[in-house]
Amino acid sequence: MSAASSAFGVYLHVPFCSVRCGYCDFNTYTATELGGGASQMSYARTAVTEIALAEAELQRRGLAGREVSTVFFGGGTPTLLPTADLAAMLGAVASTWGLARDAEITTEANPDSVGRSDLADLRAAGFTRVSFGMQSAVPHVLATLDRTHDPERVPQVVAWAREAGLAVSLDLIYGTPGESVEDWRRSVQAVLALEPDHVSAYALTIEPGTKMHARVRRGDLPGVDGDDQATKYEVADTLLEQAGYGWYEISNWARSPEQRCRHNIAYWSSEDWWGVGPGAHSHLAGQRFWNVKHPRAYAQRVEAGELPIAETESLTSEQIADERVLLGIRLVEGLPVDPAVRHLLPAMVEEDLLDAVPAASGVARLTRRGRLLADTVVGRLVS
The missing domain is CATH 3.20.20.70 (Aldolase class I)
Structure with a gap:
C-alpha cells in the first residue's frame, strides 16, 4: 500500500x-x-x-x-x-x-x-x-x-x-x-x-x-x-x-x-498521522517529528508562517522492524513474526505467554498472562 x-x-x-x-x-x-x-x-x-x-x-x-x-x-x-x-x-x-x-x-x-x-x-x-x-x-x-x-x-x-x-x-x-x-x-x-x-x-x-x-x-x-x-x-x-x-x-x-x-x-499499526498543537507528534512514511512544547513558542512559530517542528527522526529499517513488534504485539489479532524467530514461540506457549493455535501458524497472540508480561515477549522477539 x-x-x-x-x-x-x-x-x-x-x-x-x-x-x-x-x-x-x-x-x-x-x-x-x-x-x-x-x-x-x-x-x-x-x-x-x-x-x-x-x-x-x-x-x-x-x-x-x-x-x-x-x-x-x-x-x-x-x-x-x-x-x-x-x-x-x-x-x-x-x-x-x-x-x-x-x-x-x-x-x-x-x-x-x-x-x-x-x-x-x-x-x-x-x-x-x-x-x-x-x-x-x-x-x-x-x-x-x-x-x-x-x-x-x-x-x-x-x-x-x-x-x-x-x-x-x-x-x-x-x-x-x-x-x-x-x-x-x-x-x-x-x-x-x-x-x-x-x-x-x-x-x-x-x-x-x-x-x-x-x-x-x-x-x-x-x-x-x-x-x-x-x-x-x-x-x-x-x-x-x-x-x-x-x-x-x-x-x-x-x-x-x-x-x-x-x-x-x-x-x-504505524499508520500516518499529523499532530497539531504544542508538543504534538506526527508520523509520515517512516519519519517522526514533533512540535515545540510550550504554547507561547508554538504560537510564535506558527504566526510567523513556520511549521513549529522541534525535531525530526528518520527511522532505520531496524527501528521500523522493532516498532512493528513493540506495537503490533499489543493487538488482539496478534503479530505475524519473522520466520527467523518462530522457533521461540513454542516455549512462550508453554509459559502461557502466547496462545497456542495462532503460534502454530507463526502468529504471536498474547494470553492474559502475556499481556501482563508483554515487555518480556517483546524482548525475546527483538533480541
Missing part, C-alpha cells in the same frame, strides 16, 4: 487544564503556568493556521490527497475551549483534507468540563465519540489523583452524550496509592453499569517531576505496586469479559469490533 493511499489521521492537542493532576506529565498548562504571551482564546486560530502549513508540507513531500479517516482531540482538556472553537478546528481539517464518510471523530472530556448543550453541539459539529476521563468511581481515589469531578457527574454526562448521539468511552486508572482491590472492583462495576461502548484502563505510572512523584519521595504516599496492578488488571479483564467486552489492545476493550478506537489502532 502506498503512503498516499494508506490511512491518515489527525491529532489535535489542546494543552489547557483547569487543574494539573498530581500524576500528569503530559504537555499541559493551567492559566497560571502559561503566563503572558499564550492565549487560550486565540488557540483555535493558531491551530487552524498550522493545519494550512501542514497541507503545504504534505504537498511538498508528495503525500497530499488523502482523506482523513480519524480525528482525535486530546490534551489537556479539549472541552475547556468553547465548542465553537473545537468545531472550527474540525472544520479546518475537513476543508483542508476532507473527511472520509465514516470518519471517527473523538474528543476527550472531563465529566465536569461539558454540559448537555455542549455535547449536543459537538455532535452537530460532526464529532462521533467522546472519551470521558472518569479514572475512578471512589472519592478518596479521585482525591489522591487530584481529579476535580464528583463521581455522581459521570452517569449524567454519559446520558447526555447518548442523548446527543455520541459513542461513549470511559477511561479508568488502576494502581493509585491507597486504592484497594475492592475500590477498583467498585470502579469497574460502576463503568459496566453505564454500558459504555468502549473502556480504557491504564496502570498508573508515577513519572519524575510530577507532584505525585514528589509525594512518594517524601513518604507521603506509597509507590506503585506491580503485583497489585497485575491483580487489578485481571479483575478488570474478567469483569469486562463477563459483561461482553472484548479486549483488542492491552489496555482497551470494546463492546464490538465496530466500537474499537480506530484512531489509536492507527498508532499501534
Whole structure:
C-alpha cells in the first residue's frame, strides 16, 4: 500500500487544564503556568493556521490527497475551549483534507468540563465519540489523583452524550496509592453499569517531576505496586469479559469490533498521522517529528508562517522492524513474526505467554498472562 493511499489521521492537542493532576506529565498548562504571551482564546486560530502549513508540507513531500479517516482531540482538556472553537478546528481539517464518510471523530472530556448543550453541539459539529476521563468511581481515589469531578457527574454526562448521539468511552486508572482491590472492583462495576461502548484502563505510572512523584519521595504516599496492578488488571479483564467486552489492545476493550478506537489502532499499526498543537507528534512514511512544547513558542512559530517542528527522526529499517513488534504485539489479532524467530514461540506457549493455535501458524497472540508480561515477549522477539 502506498503512503498516499494508506490511512491518515489527525491529532489535535489542546494543552489547557483547569487543574494539573498530581500524576500528569503530559504537555499541559493551567492559566497560571502559561503566563503572558499564550492565549487560550486565540488557540483555535493558531491551530487552524498550522493545519494550512501542514497541507503545504504534505504537498511538498508528495503525500497530499488523502482523506482523513480519524480525528482525535486530546490534551489537556479539549472541552475547556468553547465548542465553537473545537468545531472550527474540525472544520479546518475537513476543508483542508476532507473527511472520509465514516470518519471517527473523538474528543476527550472531563465529566465536569461539558454540559448537555455542549455535547449536543459537538455532535452537530460532526464529532462521533467522546472519551470521558472518569479514572475512578471512589472519592478518596479521585482525591489522591487530584481529579476535580464528583463521581455522581459521570452517569449524567454519559446520558447526555447518548442523548446527543455520541459513542461513549470511559477511561479508568488502576494502581493509585491507597486504592484497594475492592475500590477498583467498585470502579469497574460502576463503568459496566453505564454500558459504555468502549473502556480504557491504564496502570498508573508515577513519572519524575510530577507532584505525585514528589509525594512518594517524601513518604507521603506509597509507590506503585506491580503485583497489585497485575491483580487489578485481571479483575478488570474478567469483569469486562463477563459483561461482553472484548479486549483488542492491552489496555482497551470494546463492546464490538465496530466500537474499537480506530484512531489509536492507527498508532499501534504505524499508520500516518499529523499532530497539531504544542508538543504534538506526527508520523509520515517512516519519519517522526514533533512540535515545540510550550504554547507561547508554538504560537510564535506558527504566526510567523513556520511549521513549529522541534525535531525530526528518520527511522532505520531496524527501528521500523522493532516498532512493528513493540506495537503490533499489543493487538488482539496478534503479530505475524519473522520466520527467523518462530522457533521461540513454542516455549512462550508453554509459559502461557502466547496462545497456542495462532503460534502454530507463526502468529504471536498474547494470553492474559502475556499481556501482563508483554515487555518480556517483546524482548525475546527483538533480541
